[in-house]
Every structure is written in C-alpha cells, then in structure tokens.
Amino acid sequence: MEIPKAYKPDERESGIYEIWEKSGYFDPEKLPPGHKEPFSILMPPPNANDPLHIGHAMFITIQDILIRYNRMRGKKTLWLPGADHAGFETQVVFERKLEEKGESRLDMKRDEFYDRVWNYTQENRKVVKSQIKKLGASCDWSKDTFTLDDKVIKTAYKTFKKMADEGLIYRGKRLINYCTNHQTAFSDLEVEYVETKTPLYYIKYGPFILATTRPETKFGDTAIAVHPEDRRYEKYVGKEIKIETLLGERMIKVIADEAVDRDFGTGAVKVTPAHSEADFEIWQRHKDEMPEPIEAIDKEGKMTSAAGPYEGMSAKKARNKVAADMKEKGLLQRVDEDYIHNLSVCYKCKKEIEPLLMEQWFIDIKPLAEPAADAVKNGDIKIIPDNYRKIYLHWLDNIKDWNISRQNWWGIPIPAWRCVDCSTEDNPHWIITEGDEPKKCDNCQSDNLKKDTDVFDTWFSSGQWPFATLISEKEPELKKYYPTSVMETGYDILFFWVIRMVMLSLYRTKEIPFKNVYLHGLVRDENKEKMSKSKGNVINPIEVSEEYGTDALRMSLTIGNMPGKDAVISENEIKGYRNYVNKIWNMFRFLMMRCNDYDPENNPSLTKEDENLLKEFTEKAKEITDHIDRFEFSHAAETLYHYSWHRFADEIIEESKEVLDDQNKKSGRQKVLITIFAGILKLAHPFIPFITEEIYQKLPLKDKKETIMIEEWPIN
C-alpha cells in the first residue's frame, strides 16, 4: 500500500461526511443500544439570508466537539439543526437586494413580497446546510427545523394566547422606539447610543429659559417641569404661565418632578410626552395636572398639523427652521454648539430613533423575569464563564416591558383581530386566537373584524425554540431531550435570545430549557478587529476549509478560544494547524511502514517501558477528558496537540525506532504504538473528525467499528 507523503483533506472530506451520514448515527435513535442517557444541543439556527461566516464555523466546531465527545462516551446524542427566518434582518437584506435591481417592496403586494422572501430563504437554507456539512457537523438532519415551520408558529401563537388570557399581554399606547427609515418599532435592545455633538438650544418660555436639543418638539410640549425643591422656580409650580410660541401665545402648566436635574441647563425642562421617554414618564406621574400628549411628529418623521406652518417638514429640517425662526423672534436666548450627548440610533441603519407614541403589543415581563433569575441563582442553569451570571441577573433586575410588535412584512403575523364595531378610539376590543381567524366578535358578535398587520419580534418566537422544537404531540419521543444539556451561543445574544428562552420556557413548560449556557465570543482578525465585509478582513470559513482542510480550521477555532472572550484567528494560524493534521498523517504513515507485519489479534508480551508508555497515555487521556468536562476545549486541544506531536511523535516514535529493530521487543512495541495512536485518534476525533476517521478506517485494529464516531472514548 502506497501512502502519500502529504494528506490532502479536500480529496477526502466530503466522502467521509457521506460515510457518517449513511451510518445514520447522527440520529440518536439509530445509535447502538448501549447509548442511553440523552445529551442534547440545539444549534442556534443560522440566519437563512446569507452564507455562513467564521463565527458560525466557531460555534459549529464547539458544539460538534461536545456532541462527538458525548457520543463516544455512550450518550444518546441529539444535535438539532435549524435555520432562522430572521424577520427584520432578512427583510433588510432582501430589500437591499431589491434595491440593487431597482425594485422596491412598496411596489408590490405584501403577499408577493412574502413569497419572494420565502423562496430566497429556502435557497439560502440549502447553501447554509451544505456549508454546515462541510464543517463536519454531526447534527441530525432529519430534524432540521425552520423557524417558520408550522410547529414553531403554532407554539408562538399558543404562548401569545396563553399570555393574553393570563393578562400578561397588553396593548398600549406607549412611547416606543421607532425607526422612520425602516418604518418599524423596536424593543429597547435594538436601540444603540452614539455620542454625538448636538447644539443645545436655550429657548425662552415666558419667564423660563429651557435647554433643549430638539426645539422642533416644542409643539408637543404640555408642561414645564422643575425640581420640587428648586427655590428658583418654587413660585411657579402648579401655576399656568403664558408662553410665546411660534404659533402665538398659549398657557402651559408648571409642574414639579423629582426626575428633573437642577444642575442641568437652567434646571427647568420642557415636557414633551409624545417624543421623549423621560417626558412620557413625567406625564404618567402627573396625568391629573397635564393635558393629553400632543404628537408633533409622525411615523414618517415629519411634522404633524400640531406644528402649524411646519407641517410636513422633516423633523430634522424643522429643527433648524424652528431654531432660526425663534432666533428671529427673540425667543432663543443662546445656543451651546459643543454639547455632547448620547443620540439613540437604529442598530441597523444608525439613523436617529424617533420616540413615538404608538399602540403596540407588550409583554408584562416582570412575572417572567423572576423565575428566570431564580433558575440561575439556585444553580439549575449554569453559565460559562460564570462572570456572565452577574450580567444576566442585572439585566433581569432592570428589565422593562417587552414590545413585541414589528411593522414588518417578513415575520409571523400577530394573531389578533380588532372588532370594528365595538371598538372605540380609547377602548379598542381585540380578539386573540391561537392562529385561527375568528368568525365573530366574542363581545358584540359582529363579523366586521380587522386583523392586526404587525408581526412578532423574531426573538419572541425564537425565544421559544427549545420547547417549539422538542415538545410536541406529534413527536413525543423528543421530549426526553428537553431540557437540553448545553446552550452554546454568543455572549452578544445573551439578552436577545438566551434570557428570553429561559423566561418563555419556564413560563410554558415549568422547566428550564437547558442546564448549561456556554457563551463564546466574537471572532476577530489578527489586529483584534471585528471582521466585516466592508473592512475586507473576513475569513471565509468555506474557502479556508477548502484550502487547508476543515480539521485545521476547527483546530484554530478551538485552541486559544476561551469562553466569553473574543477569539483571534488568522490564516497563518490555520496553516499551522494544517501542518499538525499532516503531522498526524505522517505518524500513521510511519506506523504503517514499520508495522506491516503487525497482527491485531496477537497478544505479545510487553516490556516495562511499554507498560509505562500506556500508563502515560492514560494519564494524558484523563487530563484531556477533564478539560472537556469542564468546557475547557482550548486546554483539551492544546494538551492533545502537545502530547501527540512533541511527546508521541518527537520522542516515543523516535525512541521506538531502535526497539522496532529488536526482534524480541518488536511486536510488543508495535502493539503499544498502534494502541496509543488509536487512542490519540479517538481523543482527537471531536476536534479533527475528518483525518481521524480517515486513518481509523485504515488502521489495523481489533473490533473495529464502522466509524470512529461510535468508538468508545479511551478512558472512563
């Protein structure tokens, strides 16, 4: 048998993956009978709107290590793959594509748009699936789930209905974060803050001078607020004062509220409840003293009729115009041009978020937050690394109600109908179902019902992923994999996804969704910068996997990668691990050349030295196993790397060359070398599955299994 000097991963990998798939062992139910205790992971479903990036390759590597390791330890392992329709994200991606073709969503019917995005995601799913396979993921494709599959949507509807019935869902006119560019509301998590230099205008309101960054909102002012203990303004509190606006004179109430900072500006603030979160809160505390909020800006970001002559003007334009006009009328005392404050912007387009008063569906989140905090406090859910415990608990401690309405087209429609006949402006009547269209109003029997046009925040449904995928009447056998063993995902979606899964799962199933949360970091380039297409520093996992082999890529994503910390990766590093994989190949090559007369059925006598070598291997195997059990994959892989190369190859093989020439000791040493090497392959298999399978198939072993995937782990 001629063995080539260099291992060529690209020629072997796809064939090896086929062997695994054909074996059926990705499906836990098809594993040999010895596999009993369940071990499960849900793959965070990659967005079905783009090919995979290096971050996906990282989590696939980590999860596959866990799955392959536990499978070899005799667990009944389920790794459930999926794909995310990624509502708003995908809509943005798709609209950009439309734009490139000179098309627009607004030129088509909603259904048509939906169908086109649907097809687009289905095409992408195929690409993503083939890429996941390329990376060696041993996941159960028979259970591949899309976040718009019936069972997921039904689960989301059931939860929504249950929450509505239990009073945890309310529809309220509240101040929400609105992106006038994307024409949708967001939860607080989708808002980012950017430090910006903005002029601070000091405007005259009767006897008051008020500092504001947004003079155009003055048409929505319904009060002036001062601190209750501010002597300067004491005499005005509770009184109405006459102010000169650009629309003529009017009266406005002065109120006292603790939230006002005496030291900022002049210590007096204009209150605009329809366009500022803080002001909205002031209004809620002083409803009896203040008129209803006045909306001065609309959903397009344009001035309303409340702004008189400024109506129709964009808010930004109006800001300058209003300031200029006030200056002319002597209503502007001065302008501080160097004022720096945090501007809230849309996380996607970075354009200013417009706080608007809108009716939306909210979840009363506190009742869900407490059990979620308890689950971590009492140790039912363990977070790795554990410093994220605090972050997790702190977030839940300060949680605000969750706005789950989105004004997008791509997403799960909210199953709510408004009765046209028995609703009033102030008191609308809504009918919420588990998805079925109601025939009649449950209140007035009218059939004049109008469906809500909004869709759910994608995280509302993905927050139900664990039980949506594993708990259903149709597939009761999957229940045993719930709660899952590990939720492996990025720290950047701890709030978005992980915590919401905990809250919603506890709510619906009364059980935790997973026992461990392992948080990985971001992948950065060699200059520690975030990888992005625009910077041109991205490493395409598929390209490097084709060039250097998936095993090398996986190794470089494992070593030096600590939980909760960003990982640095470079092509150079991958090249280094390509060399390591090739080194293993050559260990195999050496063994084959020097053991051509080796018979695995023989039991030659071993020398003391032989015994010691075996003992040493067992110790190393123990060390590596302990590391994996503690989720220290980097250490595990590093220990393996070091032992296999610098101990086994550099020393043990070198020293064995002489021993193999000694006819008395030869067969014993052959046995030892092959035994240890087979052990190394098994230990290495979770990390570098392809080469280990390739060699395993060719190695002369007793009781060889169909694939190394179901080999027994070298130690117990």
Add this chain to the structure above:
RNA sequence: GGGCGGUUAGCUCAAUUGGCAGAGCAUCUCGCUUACAUCGAGAGGGUUGCAGGUUCGAGUCCUGCACCGCCCACCA
C-alpha cells in the same frame, strides 16, 4: 453615571487551592538523517501595566492609580 473584562516573551494566549513564570506562532543557528522540510535538533527572548500592602513566599490575595476593550443606563 453603574458594571464587567483585560494589561504576562515580538504576536496570540496559558499558569488548579498563593509554591522554580509556560506553550504555539514568529525570529536566529544547524540539518533535505530511510514517517513527515506542511519536518527535525538547538538557541535567544520576561523587573508579569504602575504604586503600595498582606505573606517565609504574590502573575495569583488586598488598596489605590493608569491605559485598552466591552456591556448597561441615560439628563432635556
């Protein structure tokens, strides 16, 4: 404003309960020796960010500071 993480060899990172500061990559020298040059043998390279403190002993524990990064909140 609140919180978290980091600062160790040129680079990326390790260092269990405090116990001789280690790897990989890079660099330099030598070697194409019959597994492998995608390799081997060897070498250089550190006042562990700064200042104190506890201790027989501190990279590790305590206090303060500096710088870098991140998260959360947000005052007009």
